[in-house]
Amino acid sequence: MGQEVQIYDKAIDKGLEGVVACSTAISSIVDATLTYCGYTIEDLAANSTFEETAFLLWNKRLPTQVELEKFKKELSSHFKLDSEFVTFLKGLPNKNIHPMEWLRTAVSGLALWDKDAQDISAEANQRKALRLTAKMGVLVAALERLRTGKPLLEARPDKSVAWNFLYLLKGTEPDPFHVKVFDTALILHADHELNCSAFSVRVTTSSLSDLHAAITSGIGTLRGPLHGGANEQVMKMLLKIGNMEECEKFIKGALENKEKVMGFGHRVYKNGDPRAKILRSMSQELGKRRGEPQWYDMSVRIDEIMQDKKGLLPNVDFYSASVYYCLDIPIDLYTPIFAVSRISGWIAHALEQYAGNRIYRPRGNYIGHHDLKWVAPDKRKS
Numbered sequence: 001m002g003q004e005v006q007i008y009d010k011a012i013d014k015g016l017e018g019v020v021a022c023s024t025a026i027s028s029i030v031d032a033t034l035t036y037c038g039y040t041i042e043d044l045a046a047n048s049t050f051e052e053t054a055f056l057l058w059n060k061r062l063p064t065q066v067e068l069e070k071f072k073k074e075l076s077s078h079f080k081l082d083s084e085f086v087t088f089l090k091g092l093p094n095k096n097i098h099p100m101e102w103l104r105t106a107v108s109g110l111a112l113w114d115k116d117a118q119d120i121s122a123e124a125n126q127r128k129a130l131r132l133t134a135k136m137g138v139l140v141a142a143l144e145r146l147r148t149g150k151p152l153l154e155a156r157p158d159k160s161v162a163w164n165f166l167y168l169l170k171g172t173e174p175d176p177f178h179v180k181v182f183d184t185a186l187i188l189h190a191d192h193e194l195n196c197s198a199f200s201v202r203v204t205t206s207s208l209s210d211l212h213a214a215i216t217s218g219i220g221t222l223r224g225p226l227h228g229g230a231n232e233q234v235m236k237m238l239l240k241i242g243n244m245e246e247c248e249k250f251i252k253g254a255l256e257n258k259e260k261v262m263g264f265g266h267r268v269y270k271n272g273d274p275r276a277k278i279l280r281s282m283s284q285e286l287g288k289r290r291g292e293p294q295w296y297d298m299s300v301r302i303d304e305i306m307q308d309k310k311g312l313l314p315n316v317d318f319y320s321a322s323v324y325y326c327l328d329i330p331i332d333l334y335t336p337i338f339a340v341s342r343i344s345g346w347i348a349h350a351l352e353q354y355a356g357n358r359i360y361r362p363r364g365n366y367i368g369h370h371d372l373k374w375v376a377p378d379k380r381k382s
């Protein structure tokens with residue numbers, strides 16, 4: 001066999017840990033502080049709305065009252081799905097599939113009905129940004145209704161993304177407290193600096209591909225259990241454990257088997273994820289109101305055990321699981337609803353990338369063989 005040669009002295013560590021791959025003015029993480037365009041996540045969660053946060057991420061400033069009303073109006077004018085596109089959706093398999101597979105196909109499909117699909121000018125990107133963001137929640141709710149044999153409902157243009165998602169999912173006007181909680185969850189998940197899916201969105205954009213392609217890349221990346229897919233795994237774990245008494249045995253067993261406990265650990269946060277703290281109190285309040293405090297209580301117990309045994313703190317996916325469960329959202333939709341929010345951040349990253357683009361083209365440190373000579377198949381040794 002040929003000689004093994006290394007071209008570079010040193011490759012970047014697996015997972016690009018510590019590598020700064022671009023400059024961004026969208027969001028920042030410093031120790032346990034997350035900010036969007038200069039505003040802390042605590043401030044936005046307490047005072048903002050998902051719509052205002054999307055405007056902030058795309059424009060890097062808060063809107064005036066007039067701008068906000070215009071933005072909300074424009075966004076909600078795109079809730080409606082084209083009737084031909086609905087026929088396309090109805091033709092997609094929706095049983096025994098993961099909703100993220102369906103969602104990435106649906107979002108990619110939207111390009112076929114978008115007259116601006118191939119236009120990457122700033123004006124066309126703004127139009128597509130509004131259309132895509134408005135439709136994401138409508139699509140996730142549509143999947144639920146299609147797969148349960150229920151008719152699709154019309155979104156209410158006078159209501160928010162959060163209100164409409166809960167309404168379209170269930171078919172009844174949602175409880176205002178649920179809308180507030182869900183809207184806050186959307187704010188908390190909207191962006192997170194150069195996370196795995198935002199990076200894939202930027203990589204796709206950097207080839208000057210189109211916005212639908214970039215968002216489809218983001219959905220594909222978010223789906224994995226090490227990224228957005230963790231939240232549904234957390235709820236499955238809570239249901240499997242079943243009660244407080246079993247928490248310690250279960251977690252100890254998982255750690256002994258070197259299994260990862262979903263919803264814990266983070267590449268960047270080593271002193272706690274600020275989003276988890278906000279979700280934790282929402283989980284407690286929702287559990288109390290629903291008369292099912294056990295999911296919060298078990299989560300707190302697991303949180304204590306993980307800190308004690310492993311020194312790991314919960315991330316955004318841990319308490320969001322019990323929040324969504326108490327909002328009565330089907331478990332396999334937890335990752336799709338992450339996308340309903342994160343699309344705002346993905347778009348912000350795509351717009352920032354288009355505005356100052358250079359194609360991402362790193363090198364690989366080749367560590368395979370060199371100087372081999374081709375031989376005929378019948379002469380090869382197994």
Ligand code: COA
Pocket residue numbers: 015225226227228230259260261262263264265266267268310312315316317
């Ligand atoms: N449960 C148990 N152990 C964990 C863990 C978890 N959730 N997360 C990290 N660890 C351990 C690893 O096993 C490793 O231990 P070792 O050094 O003894 O091998 C160490 O902590 C470092 O973990 P590593 O996977 O290398 O960190 P990373 O920066 O590459 O990955 C995550 C970060 C988030 C992907 C990782 O913590 C994880 O897989 N968490 C669970 C999935 C999750 O919740 N994802 C949502 C992220 S918001």
